Amino acid sequence: MPQMAPISWLTLYFIFILTLFLFLAQNYFTKIDSLEKNSKSIYKSKLNWKW
Template sequence: MPQMAPLLWLYLYIFFLLSLMLFLLLNYFIKPFEKMSLPSPSAPTIQTPWSL
């Protein structure tokens, strides 16, 4: 029936919003893997200073 089409789109819109909110919440609470730490400043550097 054509009268039911607006309700179908409303339900699809609500389902989309709920799934989007669930996706965003899961991404917020699930932490990514720990990044590799940068080398400590006391480590010897191989770079040579610029000289003219």
């Protein structure tokens, strides 16, 4: 089996790192959006109970 050239390993490393960062950024920003949507809906559905 032929060995990979160092430039191929470097390219492969950068592709994996870029994929990891894109995945983490996507999860981070979707979590912020979902928290903002949930917080708005929580305040709208808040009930004052009068005993």
